[in-house]
Amino acid sequence: MHYDTLIIGAGLSGLAAGIRCAYFDQRVCVLERHTTIGGLNSFYRLRGRNHDVGLHAVTNYAAPGTKTGPLSKLLRQLRIRWEDFALCEQVGSSVVFPGATLRFTNDFELLQQEIVETFPEEKDNFQRFHSHLLEFNELDLHQEVQSAREVVGRFLNNPLLIDMLFCPLMFYGSARPDDMDWNQFVIMYKSIFMEGFARPYKGVRPIMKTLVRKYREVGGELRLRAGVNRILVEDGRAVGVELDNGERLTADRIVSSAGSVETLKLCDDEAKASSEPRLLEPGDVTFNEIIDVINVQPADLGHDRTIIFFSNSESFHYRRPDAPCDLQSGIICSPNNYQYDEPLSEGCIRLTALANHHYWLNLDEADYEVAKAEWTAKIRETALTYLPDYREHILDTDAFTPKTIRRFTGHVNGVVYGAPNKSLDGTLPVKNVFVCGTDQGFLGIVGSMLSGITMANNHCLT
Template sequence: MSAETEQDWSVRERPPGSKPRVLVVGAGVAGMATGCYAQMSGMETRVLERHVLPGGCCTAWARDGYVFDYCIEWLIGTAPGNNANQVWRELGALDGKTITNFDMFNKVTDESGRSVTFYNDPDRLERHLLEVSPADAALIRSFCRDLRRFVNIDLYPFLKPPPLQTAREKLGTLRTVLPAFRLFWRTAATQMHTFADRFQDPLLRKAFRNIFFQDPENFPVLPYLFNMASAHNGNAGFPQGGSLGLARSIEERYTSLGGTITYRARADRILVEDGRAVGVELRGGRRYYADHVVSACDGHTTVYGLLEGKYTSPRIDRLYDEMLNRPGILFPAVVSAFVGIDGDFDPGDAHSTTYLLTGEEGAKLPGALQNSLVVQLRSRYSDGFAPQGKSVIHCTYFSDFGYWRSLRTENRKEYWARKRQVADFVRDFLDRRYPGLGERIDLVDVASPATTKRYTGNFNGSILAWKAFSDADDLATKLVNKDRMRLPGLSGFSMAGQWVGMGGLIRAASTGRFVVQYLCEELGLKFNAWESDNDEAWHPGKFGHMPQLDKRLVR
C-alpha cells in the first residue's frame, strides 16, 4: 500500500459515498477470513497484526532448513462437496494443494508396549479392537456402530449464523438433525471417561481417552465419532504446507481481493467516541480510523484490555472472566519439542502415536499435566517440512501455563534449563523407542506455553481456547446468535475468532463469515462470497520468511 493510502487511514473525514471501512485486529485465520469476506462484500479493510507472520496459532517456525509446523493435526473440510470445504475454497486456503489422508487417527501405546490403533474405517477398527480385547465385544461393537452412523451424516453448519438463516435453510438442517437426534443426544450426554471406564481391558480404558492424542478431559463421545467419521470420509485430512501454508494461502487470497495487512502493529486500545468504535490506536500512538472495528484476537484482552472493561454484561463477564479461571474449561497449553533427524523412518511406523508414560517418566517432563507424550512423524504429513534426506518429528504434551510463565518471568536461567530438560527427555525417549535414532538427531527445539503467549497473546497460552460441550460453549453460542457478536453499549464493533466461536480452525474461519454477514445486514449491503480460482500449485517457497523460535537453540 502506498504512503498516501497509508496516511489516508489516519484521517477521520472521508468523502461522501466512500466504501465502508473496516479495521480488523489480528491476522489469524478468523481475522483474515473477516477481511476476505468484507472485501468480497464491497468494503475496504485493513488487518493489524502484532507478529511478522499471518495465522496466529496456525503457524510454523524454521531452523536450519527444518519447518516446525505448530498447529494443524487434521483439518475439517478437506473433502469437496460440503459446507466446511466451501468456506476454505472461498478463502483460498486449499488453492493448489494436495491433501494427505491417513487410514488411522492415532495409535496409543501403553507403558508395557501394548498398542491399539484407532483406524478411521469402522469395520477395520472393529476387527482390530476385537483382537485386542474379545471380552469387550459388546462395547466395541456399540462404538463402531455409532461411528458408521456418523459416517453417513453431512452436517457442517459453517456458512450462516442461525439468526440469519431462512426458513428453508433451517428446515434443511432439521432434516439432517432429526433422524439422528437420539444419536447426537446420547453421544453428547455420555462423557468419554464414563464410556472408557466400562472396558474390561486396561489398555482400552486408557487408549479411548487419548484418541485425540492426549486426554482433553470432560469431553463427550460425540466429537470423537464426528472427527473420526470425517477422517474416514477424507474430510479431515492434512493440507500441503500445513499450518503456515494454510495461513499464507488465506493471506494471498485476502491481498488479491485488495486487502492490506500491517505487521508489527500491536493494538493498544480501541478508540471509542459517543458509544461507537471509531478506530484503533497502536502501541506507540499511531491511530487508524474506520467505520467498523472487528477484534479477532484474544477475548479477555479485547474486553478488559483494548476496551478497558467498559462494555460488558453478566454474560460477557461470566465468559471472559469467571470461565477463564474455572478448571477444565480451557484446552490446556502444550509444550512442543521439534526434532530434526538425518534420514527417514520405517514405512510401517504410525504417523502419530501417544505413548503412555510411567509416573516416574512423567515426572521428568517439566510442568506435565498427564503421563503421556505424543510423537508425530510430521514429514509424513506434507512435503517441505525437512531438507532433502532429513525428517522432522513433533513431540507434544499438555502442560501448565503458570509453571512456564513463572519460570520465564522470574528465573530466565531456570526457564532455559527446563527447556533443555524437555529436549534431553525427548532425545532419550526417541532413542529407546527407535533404537539408533539418537545418533541421527540434528537438533531439538522447544516451544513452551510461554512461547505461545508471547507470539499470539492467547490467554494462558491456550491454542484452542474454550472446550466444546462445556458451560463456555453455551455462553459463546449466545454471544454469536443472540448478541450477534457485539458487546452491549458499543456500536461499530464486533468480535470474531475462537474466543467467540469456540476452538478449531473451521470454526474460527466461520466466525469471520458470520461477522461480515451481520455487518452487511446492518449496512444494507449484499453479502457476497465466491470460491478462489487460483490454481497455482502450492510449493514450499510460499512459506516466505519464517522466524526462529528463539535466537539460540535449546540443544
C-alpha cells in the first residue's frame, strides 16, 4: 500500500498534520501502536470514572471570534469551530515561593500589577524585558539556540522573580534541566501569562474526538494497533515503514510525532551514525502525577485556585532529582476551578512532582506498586502546605510515573517533553522524515496542533 504521507502517532500533532494533508487530497494514514488515540494527551476510564492523561489546561486561550493568535490560527487551518472545543476560562492561578506569591489570570495586567507590587525595584526592568520578548519572533524555524536564563538575566536582577517566572514555564514545557531555549520560553510565556488557561468542560475528549472526526471526514485513514517497527531507508531516503506485524507500507514522506530520538532509532544504523550526537540525546526531565477524586468541590474546602505552581525553596531547581521524586516543588491543579456553567459532578485534585526516571524504570512490579503508594502519600503531604487537607474526602486515586509514560508513549526515559535539543524546522538527517510535536518545539495543547499543521504545510504540501 502506498501513501503520499505516513504519520507516526495519533496524538494532537499527528492528527493535525493528517487533517492538513487530507484537506489537500493526499492519501494519508496515521499509524498508532496503541488501542486509543491521544498519546501524551489521551484519556481513559478507570473504576467507572473518566480521566484525562496529561491535561491540566489548554494554554493560548482566546475568546470566541478572536481573529489573531495561535488558537484562532489552528481553528482556521483545521476548519474547526470555536464551539467544538468549548473552552472555559480559568478562575485564577498562582506561583507561590517562600515569602512571595504572584497571582495571574487570563488578563495579563494582573500579573504585571503583582510583579510591580511584590518586586517594585524591578518595575522598569520588567517592562524592558517584556518589550524585548514581544519583539522576538519565536516562530522563526531557523533561529539559533539561546539560553533563556542568559537572556532574562540581562534584564532582571532579582533571582526570586526570575525563578518565579521560570517555574510555570518549565513545568509546562521544558525538556532542558534548569533552563529553557529562549524561543520556547517566549512561546510558553505568551501562552501561559499573556493568553492564559482554559479547559473544555469534559476534558480533553472533545478535542481529540473533534480531530478524529474531522480527519476521517476529509478522507484520512487511521490505523490503531499499528505500531511502527522500523522506518525503511534506501540510499539515505525514507521510502516507507515496516509495522510490528511485518506489514510494509510505502510513502513519499513520513511525519513522526514519536520524538526525534525515538524516530531515529527506527531508522537503520547508517542513518543513526550520520546523525549529530545532540539529536540522539534523550530527555532527562519527567514527572510523577497523582489524580485524587474527592466527594466535594475544592472551592467548598477553601481551594479556589485553578493551578498553583509552588517551590518550598527560593531557589527553584528543575532537574532529575536524586530521590525518587522531588518534594521541594510541584504543581497543584484542580479541573473544577474553571468558569463552567455548572460544576463538575465530582471534585478532583491533580498533583505533579519531578521524578527520577532511573529509579522508577528499574523497579520490579511488586516494589513498583509499593513505591508508587509511598510516594503518592509523600507528594500529597507536601502539597497540603498550599491547599486545605482534603484527604478524608478522597473517593479514588490513580497515579502514573515515568514507567507509565514510557509504556504508553514509547518515549525514552519516560519523559514528557521529549529531548532537550529540538528540530524547529522538523528536519532529521534522513531525507523525507520529519518530526512534529514535542521534539519540533511548539508546546502545549494548542502548540502541539500548530506543530503538526506547520510541519504538514512546510514539508507535505509544498
